[in-house]
Amino acid sequence: MHLNGFLKWSRRIIALAVFAGLTYFFIALSAKAAGVWSTLLGLQIVPAILGIATGGLVTVLIVLLLTLLFGRVYCSILCPLGIYQDIIYRLGLFIRNKKKRRSRYTKPRNTLRYSILIIVVICVAFSFVLPLVWLDPYGLFGKMAANIGRPLAYFVSGSKYDAWNLVAFLVSAGVLVALTVTAFFKGRLYCNTICPAGTLLGLISRYSMFRVQIDPESCTNCRLCSMNCKSFCIDAEKPLIDNSRCVVCFNCISKCAKGSIRYRFAWKPEKKRSADTVVKQPSPKNSRRAFLLAAMGTGAGIVLLDRFTEQKKLNISKKMPPGAGTLERLKDTCVACHACIAACPAHIIKPAMGAFGWQGFLLPSVSYENGFCGYDCRKCMEVCPSGALQLMPLEEKKRVKMGVVKLMLENCIVEKFGTDCGACDEHCPVKAVKMTPREGSDKLFPKTTPALCIGCGGCEFICPARPKAIVVLPLSEQRMAKAPVIDVTIDIEVDGFGF
């Protein structure tokens, strides 16, 4: 009993700590400390799978191994959306009439959950990640926290929030309301029917080394365990636990008066329990095959739809954050968790609306109305959990070309009014725009060297002309800008003050 209490409380404490940490990151964190939190973001399974080639492998192995050994602990203590639903469900228990609680076992919605998993797997295999933008629990949590929580926190503190986006807010609010209502009434319904990560881990957790199991000998079918199960996965009649849906919260164990439920080593060959606990598919083989085919067909259909509607050379209307590489790559690896949006100190990363085509809805896009990309900053790369914004040495990041400068001299203050300006030159870190003398004038005029330009947007942001005389055009394929040739000067010694 002591051990079970310890397990339950450990689970609760770790879960709350993780949830608080992630919420803090998305809502209130200043960019300064963002790097430290990337570890917590790095433990999320879906971004890790997408970024398996770029450092996600360790996380994937850790989570899979954890699940194989102990069941779906990931869902219990690491997934922020799962923890959020637990909190809501728990609050619901305070509010709801306890007498009205009954046995809350529901049958698994296998067709639905496996269909979703199959469709997602097919899509991801064919580099179409969009379904995960809408299904990855961590990504959904990030979207809600970054688009609802963060603006709210800024509003309360009286600061301006430049990455505010109404559409993203409304979408996130819709998801939040839907999830809150389901969690309130149905506990972990989302995790066990829709969430592809939950379904995937469920496939493993039914065979995990440690499992929550009921001893049918001592069980009196009192249903106390079932009443307290937020996954609705305990059938007290049989009595059986569906371990594919169990998120090992240990709530049932402490409720059982007879001590019939235990979390125990389940790889004992002499007991044939493990086979029993697997919930048998009630449907005959034919219908199973049919649904499998249907799911695969849907997946293929979505992939084809993506392929056909995708323009070969898409002219994107906004920049991608540094390290995205190509638009293809960004779409292949980003779940739109909006960690980069939360981390960007300049608030230049915003959810894309139509800038990257319909498949790029809500992906991070960069525009320079309210700021520009810091030359010495790579916070977005540091926090990106999927490697969609590939972390690279700072010296390399300083060469990443997010866009390219375009000068429209006819709009320029110096050209129009004949007065000094030089704001663009002032802000350019690589001198891709430089104030240069012109014959017959004592003024300096901007002159661009697009090969040097990294597209940071300093010039576009500060240009005082209306319409802007200098802008950064997006590139759907980020390149490395030419390294500037440094004019070597010798130290000049002076003897006097010159006056």
Next chain:
Amino acid sequence: MERRHFLKTAVLGAVAGTVGLRGMKLFASEKTAPGTLPGKDSIPDLVAIMGGEPEQLYARAIQEMGGMSRYIKPGMKVVVKPNIGWDKTPEYAACTNPLLVGAIIRDCLAAGASQVKVFDHTCDHWRGCYENSGIQEAVKQAGGEMVNAHEERYFRETELPQALRMKKAKIHEALLECDAWINVPILKNHGGARMTLCMKNYMGIVWDRRYMHSNDLQQCIADAATYEKRPVLNIVDGYRIMTQNGPKGRSLEDVQTPKALFMSGDIVAVDTAATQFFNQFSAMTLEDASHILLAEKHQLGTTKLDTLNIKRIRL
């Protein structure tokens, strides 16, 4: 913590002051003029000093100018306004030397200032500027207070009746509320204004710099300098200077280290002196940096250095 720090500084300052005075008396016979501190007549209009570390340069210059207590009276709320415009470390000479800023703040507190606030409306993201310039740390160490200037709400509309183009501007509240302020730019070239010195440093007390850029930059700079509360001292940091690619700079090749400092109550004179000093490294005239001439027209000071009592010192 702050109060304790202040008290400590005040006590230290008092001790140092007493010791200093006694020292003066001891060696009075060696000095040309009798008395403890230089009298009103002996105080130069401008001090130009070269060949020392930032704190040394400052200490000697302020001594020549009659000590900080001439400018800062006990109980005054003081603002020290360095150039913190860029997210660059001190060796790139994009921001005022933090050692100099620290020394000035300590001196102000020793002179009895009730508080010393420091800010700049930065060009790069403010946090990076405040931190990487080393100024935030130096201010904290010295007992001053770093205040925010990255949002419009910290600025208040102010009339500039003398101005020609920019008749009103939003000026930072700390400056509006202070009793005295000290202007501490770093010496750099500038692609737009040509030179960035004391008057160009005013752009960091104003919210809307785009207005200035688009409405005759040179005139707007001179206009900003007509703001009625003039700095009690203008100190140009010439320890490291940026001679090309300014004001942000690109690499260390843009930096020279002449280890100089210029100090004056006359903003036009000190900018003129610094420009002529700069001219030795890279060609620059007052006609180029014409806001200096325009400020003279506003009668904010004189460009005729030969009419002034200038103290030139080589350490």
